Structure formats: C-alpha cells, structure tokens
Amino acid sequence: MLPPETQLIRSLNEVLILAALQPGPKHGYQIAVDIEELSDGYFSFTHGTLYPILHQLEKEGLIDGEWESGGSRRRRKNYVITSAGRSCLRERVAGWWELHDSLSAFVVASAAIRPDVAANQ
Amino acid sequence: MLRRISSELPEPIRARVVTELVADLEALVAHHRARGLSAEEAARRAEETLLVSPEALQHLISVHTTPYQRWVMGAAGRLRWGLDVVLFVVGVLPILVAGMLVIGAQAPRMGTNPLLWPILACACGIAGIAGVKVYQLFVRRERSTMRLHSGLRSLVFLGAGGAVLGLLAALFGLQRLTNALASAPGEVAATVEIAERAGSDATLLALGLLVAFGAGIVWFVLVNRIGLIERKESAALLAIE
Numbered sequence: 001m002l003p004p005e006t007q008l009i010r011s012l013n014e015v016l017i018l019a020a021l022q023p024g025p026k027h028g029y030q031i032a033v034d035i036e037e038l039s040d041g042y043f044s045f046t047h048g049t050l051y052p053i054l055h056q057l058e059k060e061g062l063i064d065g066e067w068e069s070g071g072s073r074r075r076r077k078n079y080v081i082t083s084a085g086r087s088c089l090r091e092r093v094a095g096w097w098e099l100h101d102s103l104s105a106f107v108v109a110s111a112a113i114r115p116d117v118a119a120n121q
Numbered sequence: 122m123l124r125r126i127s128s129e130l131p132e133p134i135r136a137r138v139v140t141e142l143v144a145d146l147e148a149l150v151a152h153h154r155a156r157g158l159s160a161e162e163a164a165r166r167a168e169e170t171l172l173v174s175p176e177a178l179q180h181l182i183s184v185h186t187t188p189y190q191r192w193v194m195g196a197a198g199r200l201r202w203g204l205d206v207v208l209f210v211v212g213v214l215p216i217l218v219a220g221m222l223v224i225g226a227q228a229p230r231m232g233t234n235p236l237l238w239p240i241l242a243c244a245c246g247i248a249g250i251a252g253v254k255v256y257q258l259f260v261r262r263e264r265s266t267m268r269l270h271s272g273l274r275s276l277v278f279l280g281a282g283g284a285v286l287g288l289l290a291a292l293f294g295l296q297r298l299t300n301a302l303a304s305a306p307g308e309v310a311a312t313v314e315i316a317e318r319a320g321s322d323a324t325l326l327a328l329g330l331l332v333a334f335g336a337g338i339v340w341f342v343l344v345n346r347i348g349l350i351e352r353k354e355s356a357a358l359l360a361i362e
Contacts, residue, residue: 044170046170047172047174051141052183056184059184
C-alpha cells in the first residue's frame with residue numbers, strides 16, 4: 001500500500017497525462033513538453049518519471065501505445081487515450097474538482113488557516 | 122542508465138523501453154534545438170527530462186514484472202556461468218541418482234499401481250524437454266530467447282503433474298491396502314501386506330515428488346541460463362550503439 005501523498009501525486013500525474021492525450025496521439029516526449037508548457041512550467045516530468053506512469057496506464061488499458069513504422073528512422077511510440085481512459089479522466093477530474101471545492105470551502109470557513117486573514121484579526 | 126535498463130528489464134520489454142527512450146531523447150533534443158538552444162543545453166535538458174532515474178527504473182520494472190520474475194532475475198544475476206552446472210552436479214545429481222536407485226529397488230511392486238505410467242510419462246516429458254534445451258544451449262548455441270523460453274512452462278506443468286499423480290497414487294494404494302486388509306486371512310499375512318504395500322506406495326509418492334523436484338531444478342537452471350544469455354546479448358547491443 002502506497003503512502004497517501006504518493007497516491008495523490010501518482011493520481012495527479014495520471015490525470016495530467018490523460019488530459020494531455022485528449023487532443024490526440026502523442027509521443028512520450030511530446031506529452032512531457034505539452035504538460036510543462038500548458039502549465040507554464042508548474043508541472044514537469046523529470047528523470048524519466050513519465051515512462052513508468054505511461055506504461056502503467058497502458059497496462060491498465062487507459063491508453064494505447066502504438067509503434068510508428070518509421071522506415072529508415074528509429075521507430076517511435078505514439079500514445080492514444082482509449083475510451084476507458086476518457087471515462088477515467090472524467091471521473092478523476094470530477095474528483096479533483098470536488099476536492100478543490102471542498103478544500104476551498106474549508107479554507108474559507110476556517111479563516112485562521114489563511115495567513116492574511118489571521119494577520120488582520 | 123540504458124545499460125541498467127538493459128540489465129534489469131526482461132526481454133522483450135527491455136528492447137521496447139530502450140527503443141522508446143532513445144527515440145524520445147533524439148526527438149526532444151531536436152525540439153529544444155528548434156527552439157534555439159545549443160546542442161549541449163538541448164542534450165542536457167532532454168536527458169534531465171527523460172533519462173530514467175534509479176527510482177523511476179524501479180517503478181518501471183515493477184510495472185513490467187511480477188514479484189516472482191524479479192526474484193528469478195535477481196537469482197540469475199547472482200549466478201555466474203558454470204556455477205549452475207557445479208550446483209547441479211554436486212548438489213542435485215546425487216539426490217536424483219540416489220532417488221532413482223531407491224525407486225529402482227521397489228520397481229517390481231510399483232508396477233501394480235496403474236498411476237505409475239502417467240508419472241513415468243511426466244518424467245519422460247521432462248527429460249525430453251531438458252534434452253532439447255541442452256541441445257539448443259550447448260550444441261546449436263541458440264540465442265533466440267523466444268525459442269529458448271518455449272517449453273519452460275511445460276516443465277513446471279509436468280513437474281506439478283508428477284507430484285499430484287504421486288499423491289493420487291499413494292491415496293489409491295492406501296485404498297487398495299484397506300481392501301486387502303479386509304480380506305486378509307490372518308494377522309501375520311495382513312502385517313506383511315501392510316509393510317509391502319505401504320513401502321511401494323510411499324516409493325511411488327517419492328517418485329512423483331522426485332519428478333517434480335527434477336523438473337524444478339531443470340527449469341531453474343534453464344531460466345538462469347537464458348537470463349544470462351539475455352544480459353550478454355543486451356550488453357553487446359548497447360556497446361555497439
């Protein structure tokens with residue numbers, strides 16, 4: 001059993017990858033580049049952490065890995081989101097929104113947690 | 122890092138991971154170069170993003186292998202060429218020979234149990250597979266790991282089959298013994314019958330277990346041999362690249 005913070009990070013990474021594949025098929029490196037660029041550098045995959053997650057998602061059937069036949073070029077692997085991946089993404093995003101809303105509501109309700117509010121009291 | 126991947130991931134996953142990683146590295150360097158970075162900076166950033174850290178490699182390995190496969194790979198890494206043969210000759214062969222001698226002494230009585238023949242068929246199947254693998258490994262010098270792997274599961278299946286049949290044979294023998302005792306004429310005759318039949322049935326059980334043991338050993342040695350060939354092949358390929 002993984003620690004909760006590891007599970008949270010893994011789940012977040014999976015959502016990022018599934019969301020990055022929504023527009024269409026991509027190579028592994030493109031997924032990493034798109035996530036970094038779309039999030040203005042807030043999210044970034046380093047040290048090859050992308051591949052275990054990609055392969056896990058592929059194993060779970062949430063994405064498909066297809067090899068391009070590149071002729072004389074080196075063969076590249078393209079990833080495509082599957083219909084199971086799309087429904088998983090919908091569920092995960094809904095979960096994240098729920099978490100976001102609950103957390104926001106909690107933070108607002110317990111004003112002492114907000115440093116700016118606490119400082120004014 | 123590519124060398125570590127090649128030594129720790131099993132075929133055919135290893136080749137796929139290395140091919141994917143190298144292609145992505147090349148593409149990401151080209152992407153950074155197109156954005157105006159120098160060749161060195163582009164390579165550095167691509168490596169930072171995509172080159173797999175030891176932690177990520179562990180995660181990758183756990184995605185692609187079962188705990189059992191990881192144990193077998195670890196064992197293959199600890200063995201060296203020749204050591205498996207020494208282990209086999211010194212530790213296993215004497216047990217197999219002694220077992221066969223004991224069973225040979227009981228052979229005339231074992232023949233009365235009909236399950237002897239299926240057990241012997243399992244043993245012949247195991248010996249046949251072992252013979253084919255020895256031929257592939259040492260005579261033909263086969264290096265196709267796909268061909269080398271074929272038949273290994275049958276070894277486990279036949280070995281397990283031998284053990285199960287041995288147990289069934291022992292149960293069957295006990296049942297026959299009970300019937301024989303019920304119809305035995307006197308106390309002495311019954312005692313002799315018990316001793317003889319129990320001896321032969323226990324031997325048959327031992328034969329089944331010996332078959333399973335032999336299959337397990339042959340399977341273990343073959344898996345190690347193939348693992349070592351895979352490592353050598355992969356190291357050679359990466360050295361060329």
